[in-house]
Amino acid sequence: MQPKAYAAGAALSVAALLIGLTGCSSEGSGGVSGEGSASDGTATVTTDAEPGKHRSLPQACGSIPRGTLRALLPGIQELDGSERKKAYQGEPAVTYDTDRSSGCQWKAEGPAASHHINVDFERVVSYDPAVSDDDRAQELYDKMAAGAGIPAVPDTAEPDEGEPSASASESAVDDTADKASGTPEHPEGAEKPESGKNGKTSEGGDSGTSAPDDTADPRTAPRALDELGDVAYLDDSATESGLHRGITIVFRSSNVITTVEYHEWATPQGPRPASQDLQEKAQRLARELAATLGD
Numbered sequence: 001m002q003p004k005a006y007a008a009g010a011a012l013s014v015a016a017l018l019i020g021l022t023g024c025s026s027e028g029s030g031g032v033s034g035e036g037s038a039s040d041g042t043a044t045v046t047t048d049a050e051p052g053k054h055r056s057l058p059q060a061c062g063s064i065p066r067g068t069l070r071a072l073l074p075g076i077q078e079l080d081g082s083e084r085k086k087a088y089q090g091e092p093a094v095t096y097d098t099d100r101s102s103g104c105q106w107k108a109e110g111p112a113a114s115h116h117i118n119v120d121f122e123r124v125v126s127y128d129p130a131v132s133d134d135d136r137a138q139e140l141y142d143k144m145a146a147g148a149g150i151p152a153v154p155d156t157a158e159p160d161e162g163e164p165s166a167s168a169s170e171s172a173v174d175d176t177a178d179k180a181s182g183t184p185e186h187p188e189g190a191e192k193p194e195s196g197k198n199g200k201t202s203e204g205g206d207s208g209t210s211a212p213d214d215t216a217d218p219r220t221a222p223r224a225l226d227e228l229g230d231v232a233y234l235d236d237s238a239t240e241s242g243l244h245r246g247i248t249i250v251f252r253s254s255n256v257i258t259t260v261e262y263h264e265w266a267t268p269q270g271p272r273p274a275s276q277d278l279q280e281k282a283q284r285l286a287r288e289l290a291a292t293l294g295d
Contacts, residue, residue, distance in 0.1 A: 049126065052133030052255025057121045058292050060104035061090040064119065068288060072117055072262065072281055075110025099123060112270035118261035119289065125255070133255035134230075141231060141252045148248070150222055150233040220275045225283070229253040229290050234283070236275055242266075245273035247282040253293045260286045 066088055070076060076087050093103030103120040126136035225232040232251030238244065246263040262282040264273040 048129040049132035049135070052124065052137065054123055054254055054256045054293065056099050057102040057123050057256065058289075059098070060102040060119050060121060061092050063104070063121075063289055063292055064090075064106070064117070064285065065288070068285060069106060069117070072285065073106060073108035073115045075108035075113070075115065078110055079108065093120065100125070112267055113273070114265045116261070116263040117285070118259070118263075120259040122257045122259075123255060124257060137252055137255045137257055138231070141250065141257055144250055144257070145224075145233050148222065148233065148235045148250075150224060150235065217275075220279055225249070225251070228283075228286060229258070229293075232286070234279065236279065238273070238275075242272040243268065245275060245278055247275075247278045249282050249286045251286060251290060253290060256293060258286070258289055258293070260289065 069088055073087065076084055079087055087106060087108050090104040090106045093101075093105070095101045095103065100123050101121070103118070105119075106117045108115055122140075124133055124137035124140055126133050128136075220236065222235045223233065225234050228249075229251035230253060232249065235248040235250075237246050237248075244263065244265045246261060249260040251258055260282055262278055262285065264278060266273055
């Protein structure tokens with residue numbers, strides 16, 4: 001009789017063990033494990049911010065058609081064959097990751113003036129899962145606009161929740177004191193740029209400039225631009241004598257910020273660079289570059 005009692009007891013023990021395991025399994029499958037689970041069995045789902053539209057950049061030295069370069073660099077036709085070919089090719093900027101930064105410079109000297117073009121593409125990536133690439137790029141754009149002293153555009157409507165502001169914020173003004181981009185190296189023998197926007201020196205005082213104040217006209221004054229990328233602005237600066245004038249255009253296309261600089265150095269005997277003419281040419285170039293980004 002003892003063997004039968006032992007067998008019955010063993011069977012009951014095995015059955016109890018199986019029931020316990022089944023209960024534990026059912027209880028575990030009913031909850032949400034991992035970070036973000038709540039005590040009531042519900043889970044908080046965290047969604048990463050949207051990545052930017054652009055995953056790569058245009059090759060900067062191949063971004064401007066030859067016809068456009070010929071129009072913006074009139075002195076290029078005065079060069080001999082090998083020098084002209086080199087001028088068309090441009091000089092690439094030093095970069096360690098062409099998917100994050102790509103730049104190029106072109107220059108040509110003519111009998112009346114010398115011209116430089118700088119183009120820079122920067123792809124912005126946010127490493128914060130709560131901040132999208134576009135929002136991070138907008139923050140950088142705001143700082144650049146504030147550093148250039150571009151007047152903020154008043155909001156005419158309530159922005160959509162989560163949409164970045166199109167104007168430079170006050171906090172960006174506090175964070176950035178210097179201009180985002182400088183003037184390229186001036187041609188040998190030409191006047192070195194001495195003053196900034198509207199004849200103000202780099203220290204912020206009045207330079208006593210004798211250059212024509214073309215930027216007093218609201219049509220040519222430093223300002224935000226419409227219908228160029230998502231947001232854009234134009235800056236205009238000249239030296240005291242007016243022999244040099246530089247136009248800078250910055251625009252954001254999703255998570256890519258493009259900077260265009262167009263400079264003219266006139267000879268002492270030549271006509272002074274005209275603000276409106278340079279601005280129109282720089283804007284045409286900027287719109288061509290925006291088209292290469294799909295805008």
